[in-house]
Amino acid sequence: MSIIQEKSVNPDLPRRSGEDTQPTEGKNSCGIEDDLSVGEFILHYQPKFDLSSGRVSGFEALLRYDHPTAGVLSPSDFLDSLRASGALHAVERWVLRAACFQLSQLQKLSGQSSLGIAVNVSPSHIIAAGFSDEVHAALAESELPACCLTIEITENEPIPDARLIAYSTRKLSKAGVKFSLDDFGTGYSSIAHIRDIPVTEIKLDRSYVAGFPGSKTDTAVVAAIIVMAKALDVRVVAEGVEREDQLEALQEIGCDFAQGFLLGKPMSPMELYKTLAPSFPD
Ligand code: G
Numbered sequence: 001m002s003i004i005q006e007k008s009v010n011p012d013l014p015r016r017s018g019e020d021t022q023p024t025e026g027k028n029s030c031g032i033e034d035d036l037s038v039g040e041f042i043l044h045y046q047p048k049f050d051l052s053s054g055r056v057s058g059f060e061a062l063l064r065y066d067h068p069t070a071g072v073l074s075p076s077d078f079l080d081s082l083r084a085s086g087a088l089h090a091v092e093r094w095v096l097r098a099a100c101f102q103l104s105q106l107q108k109l110s111g112q113s114s115l116g117i118a119v120n121v122s123p124s125h126i127i128a129a130g131f132s133d134e135v136h137a138a139l140a141e142s143e144l145p146a147c148c149l150t151i152e153i154t155e156n157e158p159i160p161d162a163r164l165i166a167y168s169t170r171k172l173s174k175a176g177v178k179f180s181l182d183d184f185g186t187g188y189s190s191i192a193h194i195r196d197i198p199v200t201e202i203k204l205d206r207s208y209v210a211g212f213p214g215s216k217t218d219t220a221v222v223a224a225i226i227v228m229a230k231a232l233d234v235r236v237v238a239e240g241v242e243r244e245d246q247l248e249a250l251q252e253i254g255c256d257f258a259q260g261f262l263l264g265k266p267m268s269p270m271e272l273y274k275t276l277a278p279s280f281p282d
């Protein structure tokens with residue numbers, strides 16, 4: 001494996017045989033439904049800032065699909081197709097390995113060994129047999145300490161079995177892996193998950209952050225979530241911070257971390273290495 005994986009090989013995906021592999025035209029017709037190997041999965045990294053120190057504490061690995069004709073697509077364009085094709089877990093497994101590897105390289109190149117990496121994983125994958133072994137393997141092969149990995153539990157599918165997810169996450173949590181509830185306040189997220197799953201962090205959905213501090217309702221929700229999180233000793237990450245007034249108000253209200261276009265857009269591994277390790281060759 002080269003030191004930079006600007007573009008990593010595709011994960012081992014199921015492929016429909018005997019079908020036309022030409023991408024189709026039109027909205028969301030990125031061809032992924034027809035053939036998951038016409039393009040290439042890549043990762044972009046978005047910085048997460050510690051609001052008390054103002055420093056980057058780590059990065060979230062964001063999945064993208066680089067399609068030969070449609071360009072770089074976001075998960076909203078292909079996640080449903082990926083789930084329907086049965087390949088979601090295989091792709092998430094690849095994300096876990098690639099992100100741990102690239103972050104470990106970044107730690108070595110930048111000399112910043114405390115940088116963390118957050119990876120999005122669907123609840124159905126977390127409870128699947130072998131998930132804990134996948135996580136341990138990704139950490140071992142990248143030589144990344146468990147405490148540098150945060151698994152963001154995505155809220156766009158229901159948590160299938162609360163007892164199973166609690167069991168699976170507790171085992172990994174004991175080994176040092178951190179868990180975070182993504183898009184908190186929307187989708188299938190529930191306050192019960194904070195009680196049942198050993199989460200160290202919740203990510204405040206960007207729809208609340210968007211109306212903060214202008215909207216009275218959004219401000220009340222943000223304030224209430226921060227008070228609850230503090231009482232439960234859970235950190236809060238504000239997603240989608242795009243404006244100065246949001247950032248200032250979030251700092252004032254005691255939000256712990258922030259992510260968003262104002263602070264840093266998602267970047268390719270090459271951009272990341274060049275930003276954090278300026279001596280990195282072109
Ligand atoms: O739900 P989750 O936080 O995992 O979603 C991450 C997605 O949000 C990424 O695709 C990323 O590009 C996008 N994103 C990151 N920061 C911002 C932002 O400030 N505004 C908006 N609208 N989207 C953002």
Ligand code: MN
Nearest residue numbers: 060120152182
């Ligand atoms: Mn996320």
